[in-house]
Every structure is written in structure tokens, then in C-alpha cells.
Amino acid sequence: MATIKVTDLRKEFVTDTSTVVAIENVSFEVGGHEFVSVVGPSGCGKSTLLNILSGIESATRGTVDITEGDRQAKLGYVFQSARLLPWRSVIDNLLFVQSTRGPQVRARCERYLDMVQLAHTARQYPGQLSGGMQQRVGIARAFSIEPDLLLMDEPFSHLDAITARSLRRELHAMWQETRKTVLFVTHDVSEAVELSTRIIMLARGGRLVADLPVELPFPRDPASDAVALARADLLRRFESLDLLAT
Amino acid sequence: MTTVGTFRTLALSPPGRRVGSLLRHPRAARVLSWVGFVAAWQLVVPFLPTDLVPTPSEVAVFMWNELRMETVAPHTVYESFSLSFQRLGVGLFLAFAIGVPLGLLMGLRRWADWFLHDFVVVGLAMPSLVWALVAGMWFGFGDLAPVVTVTLAAVTFVVINVAEGVRNVPKELLDMSGAYGVSRYATIRHVIFPSLMPFFFAALRYGLANAWKGLVLAEVWASTEGAGWVIKFWYDAHRSQGIVGYALFFIIVAIFIERIVFGRLSRWVFRWRPSDDRRTPEPEATDRDEAVPAAVPAATPGRQ
Numbered sequence: 001m002a003t004i005k006v007t008d009l010r011k012e013f014v015t016d017t018s019t020v021v022a023i024e025n026v027s028f029e030v031g032g033h034e035f036v037s038v039v040g041p042s043g044c045g046k047s048t049l050l051n052i053l054s055g056i057e058s059a060t061r062g063t064v065d066i067t068e069g070d071r072q073a074k075l076g077y078v079f080q081s082a083r084l085l086p087w088r089s090v091i092d093n094l095l096f097v098q099s100t101r102g103p104q105v106r107a108r109c110e111r112y113l114d115m116v117q118l119a120h121t122a123r124q125y126p127g128q129l130s131g132g133m134q135q136r137v138g139i140a141r142a143f144s145i146e147p148d149l150l151l152m153d154e155p156f157s158h159l160d161a162i163t164a165r166s167l168r169r170e171l172h173a174m175w176q177e178t179r180k181t182v183l184f185v186t187h188d189v190s191e192a193v194e195l196s197t198r199i200i201m202l203a204r205g206g207r208l209v210a211d212l213p214v215e216l217p218f219p220r221d222p223a224s225d226a227v228a229l230a231r232a233d234l235l236r237r238f239e240s241l242d243l244l245a246t
Numbered sequence: 247m248t249t250v251g252t253f254r255t256l257a258l259s260p261p262g263r264r265v266g267s268l269l270r271h272p273r274a275a276r277v278l279s280w281v282g283f284v285a286a287w288q289l290v291v292p293f294l295p296t297d298l299v300p301t302p303s304e305v306a307v308f309m310w311n312e313l314r315m316e317t318v319a320p321h322t323v324y325e326s327f328s329l330s331f332q333r334l335g336v337g338l339f340l341a342f343a344i345g346v347p348l349g350l351l352m353g354l355r356r357w358a359d360w361f362l363h364d365f366v367v368v369g370l371a372m373p374s375l376v377w378a379l380v381a382g383m384w385f386g387f388g389d390l391a392p393v394v395t396v397t398l399a400a401v402t403f404v405v406i407n408v409a410e411g412v413r414n415v416p417k418e419l420l421d422m423s424g425a426y427g428v429s430r431y432a433t434i435r436h437v438i439f440p441s442l443m444p445f446f447f448a449a450l451r452y453g454l455a456n457a458w459k460g461l462v463l464a465e466v467w468a469s470t471e472g473a474g475w476v477i478k479f480w481y482d483a484h485r486s487q488g489i490v491g492y493a494l495f496f497i498i499v500a501i502f503i504e505r506i507v508f509g510r511l512s513r514w515v516f517r518w519r520p521s522d523d524r525r526t527p528e529p530e531a532t533d534r535d536e537a538v539p540a541a542v543p544a545a546t547p548g549r550q
């Protein structure tokens with residue numbers, strides 16, 4: 001049950017010619033076993049936010065606190081692209097990020113490969129898989145460490161509708177079962193409504209413009225009226241905030 | 247049969263036709279050109295006003311005798327080549343021992359790059375002949391001059407390739423292993439080292455090619471043994487078939503190293519590289535169009 005506390009976060013990218021503000025004055029908190037979606041238009045700083053949370057990027061200003069009781073939170077990250085080691089087999093890519101070794105660990109990795117329906121590719125190299133298959137290996141890798149906090153950056157956007165749907169179900173089931181904390185970036189509002197307990201909206205320039213609870217009971221049928229209504233409501237907010245305009 | 251075909255048939259006599267169709271086969275054409283060359287060589291030499299040009303058959307007999315260790319040279323072909331290989335091995339080892347740290351430094355630290363850049367360019371441009379002469383002058387006859395020549399001729403290739411390799415370690419993979427808290431040792435071993443491999447190979451290949459030439463010269467110049475020196479022995483002995491024969495030994499060895507040793511090694515090291523026929527068919531429908539060429543490490547630091 002990892003909790004996140006982000007305070008006055010700001011991130012600038014300084015290049016030779018310009019300075020880009022990717023995150024501007026963002027503060028929010030995420031409690032244990034929440035499922036928070038981050039939505040917003042392309043280039044609004046969603047990936048940057050996850051990169052700062054995971055320690056890949058450092059903040060220009062502000063603080064990030066991730067706590068898991070009194071130990072360090074274990075972090076799983078599904079990147080926007082698969083980011084597999086091309087020279088290691090699929091199963092070795094999963095084993096690479098494990099903190100311990102042993103037959104149980106291996107069995108666990110195989111179980112999560114099976115979850116994304118890729119058990120048969122365990123001995124193959126990533127280059128032998130399609131893009132969508134590689135993305136699923138990335139998902140299995142993040143699940144396989146059984147993280148306290150799961151960061152996911154548009155994990156299903158490269159997948160076909162059917163695969164994405166079944167993986168959404170898997171993700172939801174895993175979250176319900178283990179009550180991990182999940183921070184889920186997406187630009188698909190329906191997906192956010194279907195899965196999350198809360199939705200954070202970022203606008204261009206990295207400003208946080210809305211932080212809304214989603215008060216619908218699970219399981220949520222994406223085809224149901226309640227979900228459709230919530231989705232329509234969110235999209236209206238999007239438009240009223242003029243988020244989609246440049 | 248078409249008109250064109252009939253015309254062809256009429257135009258060429260049967261044996262001519264066979265040669266014609268043979269020539270259209272790349273491999274056959276290659277073999278034929280060699281056979282033609284050797285035949286012409288054999289036929290022309292007796293008419294030359296000198297006996298310092300060997301015929302192919304003389305060269306072949308010479309090489310055969312050398313291989314059977316029947317030689318008037320002080321060392322057999324095996325002894326000479328194994329000595330040269332030892333010098334090559336020691337020299338290349340030193341080139342890597344010096345070049346890898348320098349390359350790492352240049353790739354990782356900008357000031358080191360500024361500092362060393364011009365020397366690397368000079369090193370790349372320097373003919374290995376010069377290294378052979380200089381090393382011979384400094385170290386006199388013995389093992390040292392050839393070894394130093396090999397090292398000097400190869401080291402800049404190692405430096406430049408390692409530096410380039412370090413700059414090309416895919417950032418998104420380093421970030422991935424950082425985000426998952428993978429240990430530094432495992433990151434070096436499984437992320438950095440494998441992405442340096444193509445650059446190590448390039449260093450080895452170019453370094454070896456350059457060093458091999460330098461070695462022969464250094465042995466001619468500053469040694470009393472080794473394959474290069476034996477060439478000079480045949481030169482002094484006015485045995486042209488010895489020079490040509492040894493040149494052929496050199497070529498055979500070089501081809502062996504390139505094709506068999508490097509070919510096998512790189513096929514094994516890069517066995518993870520995708521080839522079209524090894525792709526696994528997707529069991530269920532998935533968007534194949536989105537296929538990310540993830541098997542090739544990105545040359546530029548990745549951003550999302």
C-alpha cells in the first residue's frame with residue numbers, strides 16, 4: 001500500500017534553444033490502494049510526471065514522497081514503449097528486474113507471461129515478437145515484481161481492442177485482489193472511467209486542472225449507461241477547459 | 247520457342263552457348279575469371295624477359311612444400327605464423343587494455359573528448375608503415391617493435407569505437423533498469439556491455455586489419471623471425487615464388503579470420519538480432535503495424 005505525496009512539482013527541460021515547462025506547480029496525494037488515472041492531451045507532461053515519480057528524471061522544484069510503511073516502495077513501471085533488452089530472451093527480461101532469484105521467482109515470471117498470453121514466447125528474443133507482443137511483455141515485467149506502486153504509461157494504447165480489453169480486466173482483477181496503488185496514464189477517457197477511483201487531469205503546460213473521484217461501483221461495464229454518462233461528463237469538462245486546443 | 251530464343255540458338259554454337267549461360271551465373275563467372283587469370287599467368291610468364299616472376303605452378307609447389315615443412319628458410323611456415331600471431335595477440339591485447347579505458351573516458355567525459363580528439367584523428371590517419379618504422383627505430387630487432395607496432399596501429403580504432411559505443415548506450419534501457427532498481431553490476435553486465443558489443447567488434451575488425459599490415463612491415467624491418475620477416479628472407483634469396491606464396495598465405499589467413507572466426511563469433515554474439523524467418527506468428531489478432539523495431543538499440547537517447 002504505497003502512498004504518494006507530490007508537492008509544488010515543477011519540471012523544466014532546458015535545451016540549447018528553448019526552455020519547455022513540462023510540469024507546472026502540480027500537487028496531489030494518492031492513498032494506498034487507489035487507482036488514479038492521469039489524463040490529458042499529448043505533450044502535457046504525463047510521461048514526465050511518471051518519470052519523476054520513478055526517479056528517472058529529477059524535478060526542477062518541489063518534492064515527491066513515496067512511502068510504503070517504513071521500507072522503500074517497490075516500483076513497477078510499464079513504459080510508453082516496451083523497453084525490453086533485445087539481447088535477452090523474454091523470460092530473461094522478466095528475470096532481469098527481479099531482486100531475488102530462485103525457482104519460485106521463475107515460476108512467478110512464467111505465470112505473468114501466461115497472463116499476457118505469451119508463455120509460448122518465453123525463450124524467444126523480443127525482436128522476434130510483434131510490437132503489441134513486446135508491449136505485453138513490458139506489462140508482464142511490471143506485474144512480475146509484484147510492486148507496491150504500479151506506474152503505467154498508456155500501456156494498452158498500442159494493442160488491439162480485444163487484447164486491450166482482456167488486459168484491462170486482468171489489471172483490474174489484480175488491483176482488486178492485491179490492492180496495490182496504481183498510477184495509470186491514458187488519453188482514453190473511457191478507459192480511465194472504467195478502471196479508476198480517481199482521475200487527474202493535466203492541461204498543456206503541465207498544469208493540474210482537475211482532480212475528480214469516480215464514484216461508480218465495480219465492476220464497471222464499459223457499455224453501461226453509468227460509465228457512458230461519466231465519460232460524457234469528463235469529456236465536457238475537457239472541452240470547457242479547452243484542454244484539447246493548442 | 248520464341249523468335250529471340252531461335253535467334254540466340256542460331257547465333258551461338260553449342261559450347262559457346264554453354265559458356266554464355268555459365269557467365270550469367272555469379273559464382274560460375276567468378277570461378278571462371280580466376281581460372282582464366284591463372285591460366286593466362288601460367289602462359290605469359292615463360293615469355294617474360296626475366297625469371298623473377300614465378301608461374302602459378304611454381305608458387306603452388308612452393309606453398310605445398312612449405313606446408314609439408316620442406317623449406318630452406320630458417321623456420322617453417324607454422325612457426326613463423328604462430329610467432330606472428332603471438333605478437334598480434336599481445337599487441338591487440340595491449341591496444342584493448344589501453345584503448346578501452348581511454349574510450350570510456352572519452353565517451354563519458356566531455357573534457358576527455360576535447361583533450362584526446364585530435365590525437366585520435368592523427369592516430370587514425372597515420373599509415374601503419376610509420377608506426378613500424380618508428381617502433382623499429384626505438385626498439386631495434388626483437389619482439390618489442392612488432393608488438394608495439396600492432397598496439398599503436400590498433401589502439402585508436404579501439405578508443406574511437408568504445409567512445410562512440412558508450413555514447414550510444416540506449417538511454418531508455420538505462421532508465422528502465424534504474425526505475426526497477428537493478429544493481430549497478432547487473433546494469434553494466436546486461437545493458438551497457440551488450441550494447442557495446444557491436445562497437446567492440448568494429449574495433450577488433452578495423453584494429454586487426456590495420457595492425458596486421460603494420461605487423462608485417464615491422465617484421466620485415468625490425469625482426470629476425472615471423473611471417474613478415476620470411477617474406478624479406480625470400481626477397482633476399484631472389485625467390486619470387488616465396489614472396490608470392492607467402493602473400494597468399496597471408497591472404498588465406500586473413501580470409502579465414504574474417505569469414506570463419508569473426509563470422510561465427512558475430513553470429514553467436516548477435517544471435518538475438520531478428521531475421522524475418524525467425525519471427526513468431528501472433529496466435530491472436532494484434533496490430534502488427536505497430537511493430538516496434540526494439541531489437542536494434544536506439545542510436546539516439548530515447549524520450550517518450
Ligand SMILES: Nc1ncnc2c1ncn2[C@@H]1O[C@H](COP(=O)(O)OP(=O)(O)OP(=O)(O)O)[C@@H](O)[C@H]1O
Nearest residue numbers: 013020022041042043044045046047048049549550
Ligand atoms: N528529455 C526532454 N527534453 C526536452 N523536452 C522534453 C523532454 N521530455 C519531455 N519534454 C517535453 O515536455 C513536454 C511533456 O512531454 P511528455 O512526454 O511528458 O508528454 P506526454 O503527456 O507524455 O505526451 P504523450 O501523450 O504524447 O505521450 C513536451 O512538450 C515535451 O516536448
Ligand SMILES: [Mg+2]
Nearest residue numbers: 046047080550
Ligand atoms: Mg507520454
